[in-house]
Amino acid sequence: MAETSGANGNGTHVFNVEDGDGNSQRLSQSSTKTNQESSSFGLSVPFMQKVIAEVLGTYFVVFAGCGAVVVNLSTDKTVSFPGISIVWGLVVMVMVYSVGHISGAHFNPAVTIAFAITKRFPWKQVPAYIAAQVLGSTLASGTLRLIFQGHQNHFAGTIPTGNPWQSFAIEFVITFYLMFVISGVATDNRAIGELAGLAVGATVLLNVMFAGPISGASMNPARSIGPAIVSTQYKHLWVYIFAPTLGAVCGALVYNVIRFTDKPLREITKSSSFLKGVGSK
Numbered sequence: 001m002a003e004t005s006g007a008n009g010n011g012t013h014v015f016n017v018e019d020g021d022g023n024s025q026r027l028s029q030s031s032t033k034t035n036q037e038s039s040s041f042g043l044s045v046p047f048m049q050k051v052i053a054e055v056l057g058t059y060f061v062v063f064a065g066c067g068a069v070v071v072n073l074s075t076d077k078t079v080s081f082p083g084i085s086i087v088w089g090l091v092v093m094v095m096v097y098s099v100g101h102i103s104g105a106h107f108n109p110a111v112t113i114a115f116a117i118t119k120r121f122p123w124k125q126v127p128a129y130i131a132a133q134v135l136g137s138t139l140a141s142g143t144l145r146l147i148f149q150g151h152q153n154h155f156a157g158t159i160p161t162g163n164p165w166q167s168f169a170i171e172f173v174i175t176f177y178l179m180f181v182i183s184g185v186a187t188d189n190r191a192i193g194e195l196a197g198l199a200v201g202a203t204v205l206l207n208v209m210f211a212g213p214i215s216g217a218s219m220n221p222a223r224s225i226g227p228a229i230v231s232t233q234y235k236h237l238w239v240y241i242f243a244p245t246l247g248a249v250c251g252a253l254v255y256n257v258i259r260f261t262d263k264p265l266r267e268i269t270k271s272s273s274f275l276k277g278v279g280s281k
Contacts, residue, residue: 047125051132053103057095058136061107062226063143064091066156070144074152085212089205096197104186105197108220109133110248114179118252120187130222137226145230157227158216164236167215171243172250174207175219179251188259219244 068087072079079087096105104121106112109130115121144156160167181203185196204219211217218224224240227233 047128050103050125051128053099054106054129054132055136055139057099057103057105058107058133058222059140061091061095062137062140062223064088065223066141066227067144069156070148070152070154073154074148081212082209085205085208088208088217089201089203091201092204093197093201096200100186100197103129107133107136107222108244108248109222110175110220110244111179111182113245114248114252117249118183118256120252133222134225137222138229139226141226141230155227155231155233157231157233158218158224158240159233160216160236160239161214164239167236168239168243170211170215171218171239172247174211174217175244175247176251176254178203178207178219179248180255183252183255187255215239219247221245 065084065088068079068084072081072084092107095107099105104115106115106129112121112126112129112133116123116126141156145153148154178200181199182196185191185193185199207219208217216224218240221241221244224237228237
């Protein structure tokens with residue numbers, strides 16, 4: 001039996017094994033990752049790729065979601081409010097499945113901070129992630145501003161329709177709800193991890209459906225900051241910065257209380273999720 005080996009670009013050794021009849025079998029073995037490294041956030045993919053994924057992911061989420069709002073206002077509400085809710089839910093689901101395995105698909109400073117506080121994301125990466133998310137949202141809002149000019153230029157940000165403290169309370173609750181779901185499906189492998197994108201997208205859809213008419217259902221500081229910067233409309237922006245952040249942190253902490261275990265996921269189950277290593281411990 002003859003054996004030859006080599007290394008590919010991602011640090012994995014590839015072995016070609018020949019038996020006595022000359023048949024060749026290709027085997028691969030990782031030479032650089034330990035069990036701890038493969039479950040640590042930030043080692044499997046170069047950090048700049050994660051940051052770029054967050055910029056692109058947030059860009060497409062805000063472009064589609066806010067785009068639905070602008071198109072609805074520009075075309076005599078042909079999209080409809082339920083349509084806007086569906087767009088937000090679908091685009092979040094699609095982008096989670098697209099880049100969740102690269103960056104964790106946060107797209108939301110509140111989610112990033114909540115993961116960091118619960119020790120499921122390194123604090124040193126938080127500033128870069130938040131900057132990437134705000135940049136993506138601002139670029140998306142700027143793109144929409146360029147496309148829809150003149151009488152079609154509508155503010156796609158979030159403004160309370162009534163008392164700002166009412167919107168603060170709603171934003172806190174719906175972001176708590178969202179982060180609770182994220183913690184369950186993306187950080188606990190006892191859940192069906194492959195359905196994380198569907199669960200998170202559905203949660204966003206539900207929240208927008210019932211909370212949108214009151215607060216705008218931001219759940220995401222970056223989603224509100226981007227349009228505010230482009231349109232220079234900062235009224236009550238504090239609601240959409242502090243309420244989602246507090247809600248996300250509380251949602252993550254409460255899920256940790258009922259988690260029952262803090263063992264590594266590989267010790268709980270041998271099944272793997274497409275979000276392997278993302279926010280897990």
